[in-house]
Amino acid sequence: MTGAAPTGRLMRAACLTSFAGPDGVRVCEVAAPSPGPDEVLVAVSTVGANQLDLNTMRGLGPGAQTPLPLVLGIDPAGTVVAQGAGVDGDRRGERVVVKPNISCGQCAYCRREQEADCPSQTVVGVHRAGGAAEYAAVPARNAFDIGQLDFEVATAAVHSVPIALHALRAGGRLDPGAAFLVTGATGAVGSAAVQLGRHVGARVVAASTSRAVAGSGVRAVHYDGPASLVEQVRRLEPAGVDLALDTSGHGDVIGAALQCLGWKGRLVVCSASLAKDVCVDARALYLNRQSVIGAASADYHEVSEALRLVTTGAVRPAVGRRFGLAEMGEAYAAIGDRAREGKVVVHVA
The missing domain is CATH 3.90.180.10 (Medium-chain alcohol dehydrogenases, catalytic domain)
Structure with missing residues (x-):
């Protein structure tokens, strides 16, 4: 020693x-x-x-x-x-x-x-x-x-920025201009995901139960329940979002995020709380070619990359x-x- x-x-x-x-x-x-x-x-x-x-x-x-x-x-x-x-x-x-x-x-x-x-x-x-x-x-x-x-x-x-980075990659390519929804957007992982989405040029919808949800270059949604979340996101993105990332871990929010997906939309779940039950419309999932992906932790190289993004100011937790x-x-x-x-x-x- x-x-x-x-x-x-x-x-x-x-x-x-x-x-x-x-x-x-x-x-x-x-x-x-x-x-x-x-x-x-x-x-x-x-x-x-x-x-x-x-x-x-x-x-x-x-x-x-x-x-x-x-x-x-x-x-x-x-x-x-x-x-x-x-x-x-x-x-x-x-x-x-x-x-x-x-x-x-x-x-x-x-x-x-x-x-x-x-x-x-x-x-x-x-x-x-x-x-x-x-x-x-x-x-x-x-x-x-x-x-x-x-x-x-x-x-x-x-913990938060590498997980958000890994979750984005687990959900597949997020092209500039793609519709990207983050639920739990004012939490640590959610905030990081919003900033990463903005960094790649996506059309970011930042959704939270907090009235403080906001951010430069994003569209903020304050919701007080699953129906409110779906209604507001669909108003902003009538065709649905290409990628949704749930950082809330709440089953009701995850179910609502599924309803916000568009054609071939992907939902990445990267958190889990005690509210674990999720309602899934299997027919919509099947007919619209949608995917649900679980992502946790991060690769070692993603931690290094995330810390570089923070150091350069591209992401600020x-x-x-x-x-x-x-x-x-x-x-x-x-x-x-x-x-x-x-x-x-x-x-x-």
């Missing part, structure tokens, strides 16, 4: 102690980690609060395999202070942000550099200790150099509310606000 790791020290961390939702989270003192082989130790500055955290707190989805107690936090950003054996070069002092999903590196998808589709991937802050703590030990490959990018912006970007580590309960509660704008960020340091 290289560097001054806080071996034997106690650190503050947000720990999940029971599958009781946010009530199962405690900010307490735990032993600080040391980096293992091929790992780096990050002194954390910021970390996000995410829907995946809420699912983990309830033991749902990937959270069903969560070992308790567990330090939460999937997307920490901070400074490398130590590294384990096998890490190339000296990364101490490097400013980094962490890609949450860790691929196995051995399956057919990983060998093709399609790590987002690795069936054996694990997640920082879900299957192993995360970054809602003063220190986090993570695979060196998952720690991306951010140069002088602000830690808060890096945390807001590392929205930061919504900010909290301190002692306010983790309030941070997680803020995720459930469907009128929320941007990423909920927790400042650890």
Whole structure:
């Protein structure tokens, strides 16, 4: 091991102690980690609060395999202070942000550099200790150099922008002038998707339950229910949209987005909440040659590409509310606000 790791020290961390939702989270003192082989130790500055955290707190989805107690936090950003054996070069002092999903590196998808589709991937802050703590030990490959990018912006970007980029590609080519609908457009992934659509020259419809939905070069739709969403989008795009990307994760919204598709329209679902039931018109899906695609995570090269887009200003992730580590309960509660704008960020340091 290289560097001054806080071996034997106690650190503050947000720990999940029971599958009781946010009530199962405690900010307490735990032993600080040391980096293992091929790992780096990050002194954390910021970390996000995410829907995946809420699912983990309830033991749902990937959270069903969560070992308790567990330090939460999937997307920490901070400074490398130590590294384990096998890490190339000296990364101490490097400013980094962490890609949450860790691929196995051995399956057919990983060998093709399609790590987002690795069936054996694990997640920082879900299957192993995360970054809602003063220190986090993570695979060196998952720690991306951010140069002088602000830690808060890096945390807001590392999960949302690559996922939006991957989801767009999963949905097929989005040509300039194509009709593109984003639901949940004021959330972290939704905001990134809107900006990516605008970047490629699509006709973007940004839809949200928040009245704050807006944006230069896009058409904003504020809806208060599925029927309202369909009516307003169809008014803007009578022939339907070419591509819809749902980032809300709500079944009723996903069903409405399906009704907004045009001929050979594609719907990409890249989020999942507790409202999971979806109503599908199978006849319309079949006759109109439409497709529904699930997309999660991102390939490693897409994370690098997304961070470059953020660094150049082509995409600017929205930061919504900010909290301190002692306010983790309030941070997680803020995720459930469907009128929320941007990423909920927790400042650890």
